Amino acid sequence: xxIKTVMLEVVRIFLGICMISPILLALIVAFxxxxxxxxxxxxxxxxxxxxxxxxxxxxxxxxxxxxxNTFVMIVVCLPARLLTSLLAAYAFxxxxxxxxxxxxxxxxMVMMIPGEVLEVTLFKMILKWNMxxxxxxxxxxxxxxxxxxxxxxxxxxxxxxxxxxxxxxxxCGDMKYFFSILVPVCKxxxxxxxxxxxxxxxxxxxxxxxxxxxxxxxxIQTGVASIAWSSHDGLTLAAATITSIIPLLIYFFGMxxxxxxMTAGAVKS
Amino acid sequence: MKKKKKRALPYLLMLPTFVGAGxxxxxxxxxxxxxxxxxTDQFGAWQSWAxxxxxxxxxxxxxxxxxxxxxxxxxxxxFIGTFGIAMLLALLTTKKTKLGKISQMLYALPIAIAHAxxxxxxxxxxxxxxxxxNSWLGTDISWTTNKDTAFWVVAVVTxxxxxxxxFLYLLAGFRGVSDDIQEAATVDGANGFTKAIKIMLPMASxxxxxxxxxxxxxxxxCFTQAKLLTSGGPAGSTTTIMYEIYLRAIRxxxxxxxxxxxxxxxxxxxxxxxxxxxxxxxxxxxx
Numbered sequence: 001x002x003i004k005t006v007m008l009e010v011v012r013i014f015l016g017i018c019m020i021s022p023i024l025l026a027l028i029v030a031f032x033x034x035x036x037x038x039x040x041x042x043x044x045x046x047x048x049x050x051x052x053x054x055x056x057x058x059x060x061x062x063x064x065x066x067x068x069n070t071f072v073m074i075v076v077c078l079p080a081r082l083l084t085s086l087l088a089a090y091a092f093x094x095x096x097x098x099x100x101x102x103x104x105x106x107x108x109m110v111m112m113i114p115g116e117v118l119e120v121t122l123f124k125m126i127l128k129w130n131m132x133x134x135x136x137x138x139x140x141x142x143x144x145x146x147x148x149x150x151x152x153x154x155x156x157x158x159x160x161x162x163x164x165x166x167x168x169x170x171x172c173g174d175m176k177y178f179f180s181i182l183v184p185v186c187k188x189x190x191x192x193x194x195x196x197x198x199x200x201x202x203x204x205x206x207x208x209x210x211x212x213x214x215x216x217x218x219x220i221q222t223g224v225a226s227i228a229w230s231s232h233d234g235l236t237l238a239a240a241t242i243t244s245i246i247p248l249l250i251y252f253f254g255m256x257x258x259x260x261x262m263t264a265g266a267v268k269s
Numbered sequence: 270m271k272k273k274k275k276r277a278l279p280y281l282l283m284l285p286t287f288v289g290a291g292x293x294x295x296x297x298x299x300x301x302x303x304x305x306x307x308x309t310d311q312f313g314a315w316q317s318w319a320x321x322x323x324x325x326x327x328x329x330x331x332x333x334x335x336x337x338x339x340x341x342x343x344x345x346x347x348f349i350g351t352f353g354i355a356m357l358l359a360l361l362t363t364k365k366t367k368l369g370k371i372s373q374m375l376y377a378l379p380i381a382i383a384h385a386x387x388x389x390x391x392x393x394x395x396x397x398x399x400x401x402x403n404s405w406l407g408t409d410i411s412w413t414t415n416k417d418t419a420f421w422v423v424a425v426v427t428x429x430x431x432x433x434x435x436f437l438y439l440l441a442g443f444r445g446v447s448d449d450i451q452e453a454a455t456v457d458g459a460n461g462f463t464k465a466i467k468i469m470l471p472m473a474s475x476x477x478x479x480x481x482x483x484x485x486x487x488x489x490x491c492f493t494q495a496k497l498l499t500s501g502g503p504a505g506s507t508t509t510i511m512y513e514i515y516l517r518a519i520r521x522x523x524x525x526x527x528x529x530x531x532x533x534x535x536x537x538x539x540x541x542x543x544x545x546x547x548x549x550x551x552x553x554x555x556x
Contacts, residue, residue: 009368016375026390042404084285091282110290113298116490117535120518120527121297124313144289203383205493221385228389228497240386247381263441
């Protein structure tokens with residue numbers, strides 16, 4: 001029995017290492033000098049480990065600029081998404097108004113149009129508005145998020161009604177209740193969503209690819225992808241490694257919360 | 270005055286979301302439909318009616334049918350590969366053990382890696398010159414441009430990027446199966462395999478079902494891998510619908526044709542999600 005348990009544990013860890021082997025591979029190769037990478041047959045070794053690839057990534061690749069552009073995208077889109085969807089969720093969960101179900105149905109219809117289908121038309125709109133290679137073009141389509149409205153609406157509906165009644169008696173207005181009571185109460189869900197949204201903007205590729213042409217407007221993913229076929233593998237993989245650190249850290253430390261929010265929204269139970 | 274303000278409040282709260290949805294969802298959606306029946310200028314602005322010119326063109330082109338066929342085969346392969354591996358990993362970690370948390374984290378972490386980054390990493394493995402695979406095997410195969418291997422390069426990378434998400438959903442499903450039921454099965458003499466097939470699978474059917482569609486829809490929307498790994502080649506054999514839409518609109522300047530493709534893609538996704546809702550009601554077992 002004991003041997004079986006140990007064996008199973010070994011198998012588990014082994015499979016785990018297989019799963020992350022592409023990440024490990026990139027990490028190790030990024031530390032190898034050019035001569036070692038080009039050696040034939042290739043040998044995975046850290047004998048002559050060096051930071052040269054990482055330094056080059058920042059010196060010759062505008063990696064800093066790409067990071068800045070990506071962070072502008074996140075800093076603009078993320079708070080906007082959070083605020084707009086929280087406000088709309090507040091309307092749907094705490095207010096009665098004429099044609100509420102119709103408005104709700106309209107939102108449901110938006111959910112049925114996948115963003116991928118609209119991508120090229122949105123690109124033409126950005127082109128027409130003269131927003132190619134601008135931060136406006138990068139961010140303007142991502143300021144609202146209908147799926148977040150549904151997520152937050154669900155969370156807000158589970159907040160006890162007594163809380164609202166008690167605060168009304170204490171003379172708390174609608175907006176004061178929203179900002180100082182409701183939002184703090186829904187904090188966990190908001191943080192979970194924010195983390196996932198952060199990574200999805202950070203990792204986005206197609207939209208930045210469409211609306212940027214200049215190197216200094218590239219984001220992290222389009223920047224790294226632009227040297228995908230370069231023969232300087234150490235540099236490419238160093239860039240891939242550096243840019244993966246932030247999403248990896250977010251998932252590493254926030255895994256339990258993110259997974260809970262992710263699976264709760266997906267499957268009803 | 271106060272009362273009027275109060276009545277307007279919910280509308281004010283919804284306003285930003287509805288403006289966003291109107292300008293960046295509904296408007297482009299109808300514009301896409303309209304443009305597929307029109308001639309447009311380089312900015313996508315309407316010029317004149319084209320009737321079904323572009324639709325006819327699309328249906329008469331072999332590439333369109335090839336892409337449809339590829340997309341379906343690709344979706345099935347991605348599903349089988351991802352589901353099989355994610356299922357194994359989830360069953361292995363269902364029971365919480367001391368080191369289980371570590372393996373669970375290792376299985377889940379690749380979810381953080383962007384599709385573009387994954388493609389870049391895998392390119393190093395499959396490149397013809399100086400690629401890892403050729404160097405180790407001592408071969409000279411161009412994995413990404415060979416007709417037999419290009420499909421599998423795109424498939425393997427896509428499967429790898431999908432496993433972690435599927436694993437997490439399945440794990441949540443299996444963990445939801447109560448210990449009592451599992452113990453009862455063990456007492457009745459069920460071994461690990463029987464338990465997995467007869468108890469875990471049916472009990473976690475909502476999650477399994479969700480993962481099924483997650484993978485199929487994900488495979489259909491695949492763009493990055495096709496663009497970065499094979500550029501849709503050789504001879505268009507790994508061109509996904511999404512990549513073809515991109516090629517037509519951006520490279521070839523056939524925005525109207527891309528609109529037709531977008532609508533086909535919308536219909537495919539729409540039908541699939543309808544089937545998903547329908548089957549969920551009929552087939553899924555809720556505790």
